[in-house]
Amino acid sequence: MRPKHTPHSLSAFPVYSSAFVSTDELVLGGGGGQTRSGIKNKLVGARNYDCVAPDREISLLDEYELQMGEDAPMSMAANPKTHEIICGVNSALDALETVKNQNCRKFRVADGKLSFEASQSTLTYDPDNDDDDFQKITVFSPGGELVAVAGSRDLSVLRFPSLEPAATALRLSKGEIYDATFSSSNLVVATTVNLMIYAVPSASEADDGTSEKQAGKQKEISLELDLVQTIERPTLPGTDAGSSFRAVRYHPSNPTVLYTVLNTVPQRTRSKHSPRRAFVCKWNTDNWEVTKLRKVSDRNVTCFDVSPDGRFLAFGSSDYTVGVLDAQTLAPLLTILKAHEFPPTTLKFNPTSSLLISGSADSTVRVIAIPDQLVGASWSSWIIVIVTLLVILFAIIAQQMHQAYQ
Numbered sequence: 001m002r003p004k005h006t007p008h009s010l011s012a013f014p015v016y017s018s019a020f021v022s023t024d025e026l027v028l029g030g031g032g033g034q035t036r037s038g039i040k041n042k043l044v045g046a047r048n049y050d051c052v053a054p055d056r057e058i059s060l061l062d063e064y065e066l067q068m069g070e071d072a073p074m075s076m077a078a079n080p081k082t083h084e085i086i087c088g089v090n091s092a093l094d095a096l097e098t099v100k101n102q103n104c105r106k107f108r109v110a111d112g113k114l115s116f117e118a119s120q121s122t123l124t125y126d127p128d129n130d131d132d133d134f135q136k137i138t139v140f141s142p143g144g145e146l147v148a149v150a151g152s153r154d155l156s157v158l159r160f161p162s163l164e165p166a167a168t169a170l171r172l173s174k175g176e177i178y179d180a181t182f183s184s185s186n187l188v189v190a191t192t193v194n195l196m197i198y199a200v201p202s203a204s205e206a207d208d209g210t211s212e213k214q215a216g217k218q219k220e221i222s223l224e225l226d227l228v229q230t231i232e233r234p235t236l237p238g239t240d241a242g243s244s245f246r247a248v249r250y251h252p253s254n255p256t257v258l259y260t261v262l263n264t265v266p267q268r269t270r271s272k273h274s275p276r277r278a279f280v281c282k283w284n285t286d287n288w289e290v291t292k293l294r295k296v297s298d299r300n301v302t303c304f305d306v307s308p309d310g311r312f313l314a315f316g317s318s319d320y321t322v323g324v325l326d327a328q329t330l331a332p333l334l335t336i337l338k339a340h341e342f343p344p345t346t347l348k349f350n351p352t353s354s355l356l357i358s359g360s361a362d363s364t365v366r367v368i369a370i371p372d373q374l375v376g377a378s379w380s381s382w383i384i385v386i387v388t389l390l391v392i393l394f395a396i397i398a399q400q401m402h403q404a405y406q
Contacts, residue, residue, distance in 0.1 A: 015359030019078035029073025061112035088135020247304035316344025
């Protein structure tokens with residue numbers, strides 16, 4: 001079955017982040033950034049009323065316009081249980097002269113309306129650094145009691161919903177942070193050079209301190225994230241170029257399975273650059289060995305997601321492609337060529353894994369319906385069927401030839 005997918009244009013709204021707060025309701029983040037482009041930075045609430053018929057227009061429910069000079073929301077994660085989102089928005093530059101950067105923001109979605117709730121500072125502003133940092137990673141723990149936020153080198157683990165620190169913040173001395181993912185016991189941070197596995201605070205340690213505050217006490221934070229192991233980049237087939245981790249995700253129900261995306265870093269030659277290939281790796285976290293590996297694109301992957309039911313992997317490539325893989329076999333199930341005019345910037349499955357949203361800086365989102373029968377359409381499944389039929393056919397022919405010679 002060929003899944004239905006439909007692009008939807010948004011008026012002058014480059015999309016950089018997205019998150020589902022329910023099966024059919026999502027929040028989009030984007031805008032023109034801190035440049036004087038005239039494009040407003042905002043959050044947009046939207047709804048697709050039929051999750052299996054995305055040809056209907058999505059309805060825009062509400063807009064939350066950020067203050068003048070604040071940055072566009074570049075990363076976002078939702079807690080569907082509470083209908084709240086956490087996103088990264090840098091404060092206005094003139095405000096940073098007197099206050100801390102309130103880069104981590106919490107919003108609630110209720111009755112289709114977006115409302116601001118709280119903020120926290122996890123990134124410092126350096127006026128001497130022209131390459132200003134921003135919150136590129138926002139991810140919840142499986143139970144929703146923790147949220148990890150990170151810039152290029154600084155990572156913080158916060159309690160939810162209070163946004164108070166759950167452990168001492170980390171600053172990497174090597175590599176650049178590109179992604180992070182939680183299991184029930186570990187936090188894996190993907191950098192350009194390695195995977196760093198940290199033990200996370202227990203549920204009691206990560207309690208948001210509500211009971212202590214009600215009793216007139218303030219809970220002190222003195223926990224350190226314990227670095228358990230460091231995993232180096234695997235060797236990629238068919239290439240002598242270097243590579244870097246681009247994305248990492250735990251399987252949502254099996255913590256012994258982890259997925260990573262690696263983009264190759266081409267070596268310079270006198271004639272031309274080598275291809276910027278992208279590979280998806282499936283890991284066994286018991287021994288940290290790669291169990292499956294597939295090249296998914298001849299261009300770098302820009303965004304990645306795993307469906308909540310653990311059946312699908314989705315990726316967006318810098319050649320404007322959106323693809324879906326079988327999470328067990330890594331077999332390709334769906335490819336949408338030229339899904340956007342610019343490379344995809346965000347990909348998110350809805351909580352029931354029936355819908356996939358991709359967004360881009362070209363001010364479009366694409367709504368993709370994921371049918372239950374999609375796994376059965378994989379090439380690996382068809383190959384098994386064909387081989388089985390051929391074996392049966394050869395057996396029948398052999399039997400008939402045997403009877404003919406008797």
